[in-house]
Amino acid sequence: MDVQNPKLLLTLLAEAAVCAGTGIWLLPKLVFFLKTHGVTRLNYNGELIPTGAGMLFGVLILIYWIVGIRTLSLFTLSLCVITVLGWLDDTVGDRTTKGFHGHWRKLVKQGVWTTGMMKAAGTSIVALILTLGMQHTWVYSVLCWFVIVLCTNVINLLDLRPGRALKCSFGLWLVLFIFGNIYTPQAAEIWIPTLISAVLLYREDVQGRLMLGDTGANAFGFALGTAYAFYAPAWLLCVAAVILVSLQWTAERSSITVWIERLPLLRWLDRLGRTP
Structure with a gap:
């Protein structure tokens, strides 16, 4: 971020404040909406809780765009598509089909496009469109596409225990803040609404009172x-x-949860903040 430009910093801070304030006001209303409309799911403890709460992220990315009076960026549009695909999976998806191979087999053997397969195809297409404009070699662009697609799916795979997906996301964001070129207004368009949404959802998520759902984890x-x-x-x-x-x-062959439970440090981090 250009620290020599106080006007830019103040603008970004003001936009972030509006985004955060909107999120604080909106979150309880979103949870109430999910409960009253039956957008719920049994968690790993067998408790029925709201799912799809990650819709907050989709709303806040639009709020951040509106407040900043920006031209609709390809990233913002892409994230909205991913959010909608996740919402479809949360609300009308087939919960009996698991993993990419399961969705693929259902498509090949039965000709059925599951919402999971629609997500995979949609994410691949959106990521391809995003990376086509990169000024890199085609090999590097393919690597970027690969990382976007895999990251979208893997964070979703981690969302099987309270707080796990967001904890992993926070860790990876920290690494990027240390080593990446993330301090630019263009990058801020991604990380400001993302981290605000994640922080607002974290407490309720880690304490098992709501689920991000595919809506949030994929986004x-x-x-x-x-x-x-x-x-x-x-x-x-x-x-x-x-x-x-x-x-x-690991997720396709065995279980990420089993792997985490075998490693004391990861097990401690996984359970940190979780309500017993």
Whole structure:
């Protein structure tokens, strides 16, 4: 961020304040809406709680765009598409079909487009459109596309326990803030509404009072993947790709939860802040 431009800093702070204030006001109303309209799901403890609360992120990204009087960016439009696809999966999706292979088999063998397969296809197309305009070699652009798609899915796969997806997201954002070129107005368009939404949702999520749902987990993953694709150095992007592939492979072959439970530090971090 250009610290020599106080007007820019004040503008971004004002926009962030409006975005945060709107989110604080909107969150309880969104939770009430989800409850009264039956947008709920049993969590891992068998408790029925609201899901799809990540819709807050989709709303706040639009608020941030409106307040800043910006031209509608490709990222903002793309995130809205991802949010809508996630919302469809939360509300009308088939919960019996699991994993990419499960959705793929259903498409190939039965000719059925599950909402999960629609998400995968939609994310791939949107990520492709985003990366087509990058001024890089085609190999690097493919790597960026790969990271966006995988990050969108992996953060969603982590959303099986309270707070897990957001904790992982916070950690990856911290790494990007340390090593990435993230301090620009263009990058701020991604991380300001993303982190405000994540912080507002975190307490309710980690205490098991709501779920991000595919609506939120996919959107947070997409924003994170896009930020890495555009603002991470090449070496960090490669490291992120390896980590994402490993998590995807673990989820498909066994269980991320089992893997976390075997490692004391990860188990402690996973349970941190969670209501017993």
